[in-house]
Amino acid sequence: MLFVVDVGNSHTVSGVLHKNKFIANWRLQSNQDRTADELAIRYNALFQMAQIDPKAIHGFIVSSVVPPLETSWMDFAENYLTTTYKPLAVSNSLNLGGLIIRIENPAEVGADRIVNAVAAWERYHSSLIVVDFGTAITFDCVSSNMEYLGGTIHPGIGISLDALASRTAKLPRLDIGVAPENPIGSSTVKAIHSGMLYGFGGLIDRMVEVLSKEMEPDGKHVHVIATGGMGKLIHPYARSIEVTDKHLTLTGLQILFELNKE
Numbered sequence: 720m721l722f723v724v725d726v727g728n729s730h731t732v733s734g735v736l737h738k739n740k741f742i743a744n745w746r747l748q749s750n751q752d753r754t755a756d757e758l759a760i761r762y763n764a765l766f767q768m769a770q771i772d773p774k775a776i777h778g779f780i781v782s783s784v785v786p787p788l789e790t791s792w793m794d795f796a797e798n799y800l801t802t803t804y805k806p807l808a809v810s811n812s813l814n815l816g817g818l819i820i821r822i823e824n825p826a827e828v829g830a831d832r833i834v835n836a837v838a839a840w841e842r843y844h845s846s847l848i849v850v851d852f853g854t855a856i857t858f859d860c861v862s863s864n865m866e867y868l869g870g871t872i873h874p875g876i877g878i879s880l881d882a883l884a885s886r887t888a889k890l891p892r893l894d895i896g897v898a899p900e901n902p903i904g905s906s907t908v909k910a911i912h913s914g915m916l917y918g919f920g921g922l923i924d925r926m927v928e929v930l931s932k933e934m935e936p937d938g939k940h941v942h943v944i945a946t947g948g949m950g951k952l953i954h955p956y957a958r959s960i961e962v963t964d965k966h967l968t969l970t971g972l973q974i975l976f977e978l979n980k981e
Contacts, residue, residue: 720776722800723972724792725831726783728854729877730948733762734969735771741966743769746948751787755794762795776800780976782809782830782968804980809834814978816840821866828867831968832859835946836867838971843942846934848927849967850960852947854878856919858926860934868934871926876919876949883911898955920956927959 720742724733726749734744745765766773779796783789789808796806807813809830811820818837822828835849836859848870849859854877858870874882902917904910923945931941945953945960946967954963964970 720771721778721780721973721976722776722796723969723976724779724781724783725834725968725972726781726785726788726792727831728784730853731788732969734966735766735769735776736973739973741969743771744966744969749785749788751785753788753791755791755798758791758795759799763799773799774801777803778807778976778980779804780807780809780972782834782972784829784831804976807976807979809972809975813975816974816978817865818861819864819866821862822869828869829857832857832870833867834968834971834975835859836861836971837974838967839942839944840865841971841974842944845942846931846939847942847944848930848934850923850927850943850945850947850950850957851968852876852945852949852953856922856947858930860930862934863939870930873922873926876915876953880911880915916953916956919953920958923953923957924959927957 721736724731729749730746731749732746734741779800779802781789781792793806793808811825811828811833815837818840820828835851839847839849840861846863847861851857854875856873856875860868860870862868897912899909899913899916902913904913927943935941943959943961945963946965950963950965954960
């Protein structure tokens with residue numbers, strides 16, 4: 720079995736694969752002060768609930784945009800798992816299966832963005848854009864020559880909602896998981912729902928249009944795949960998104976582990 724972990728600023732998504740299929744996955748809040756011992760307590764309980772024997776986990780790989788948590792996770796893997804292979808942490812120095820990082824400073828690209836690019840390329844093998852709905856919304860562009868070109872970064876939906884509530888006197892914090900009846904909101908809550916869902920959907924479509932023109936000036940099709948916690952929520956409002964894959968990052972981690980486990 721393989722244990723894969725993606726550590727984001729807000730949430731940590733993890734899963735266990737057996738014979739290339741997920742047998743368990745979890746989404747928990749990221750706590751930058753979490754130690755290896757605390758991770759062991761939490762995940763041993765989760766393993767037990769899922770009837771997973773930690774001794775059967777032969778491999779471990781983590782991608783993290785939170786450096787202290789990457790250290791904690793590697794310590795956890797080395798001290799609490801009896802893996803056959805050395806635990807791995809994603810960086811641009813790994814074997815990326817032929818993906819070439821074409822940005823000014825390859826070392827600064829986020830581990831999650833590398834993983835998403837690898838996973839999406841495995842799916843399409845052509846020009847593509849990955850839209851990741853995390854704390855920030857990121858667009859990652861991969862050329863038809865398997866080059867990671869960079870992308871754009873935008874404030875996430877949660878950040879925008881928090882800013883709206885904290886910087887205005889009368890606008891409430893709310894859950895936007897309810898589809899608006901009409902684009903024109905007839906109440907404050909409905910107006911926020913519409914603004915967020917249609918607004919971010921429009922952002923996605925416009926950015927895909929701009930990025931695609933730069934990537935393929937001749938008009939060749941650019942695939943668009945979404946992932947992240949808010950991906951399915953925005954998908955109906957963004958015509959450019961072809962598919963949403965909530966396990967895209969974890970799948971990319973599995974691919975990178977197989978490329979680097981020796």
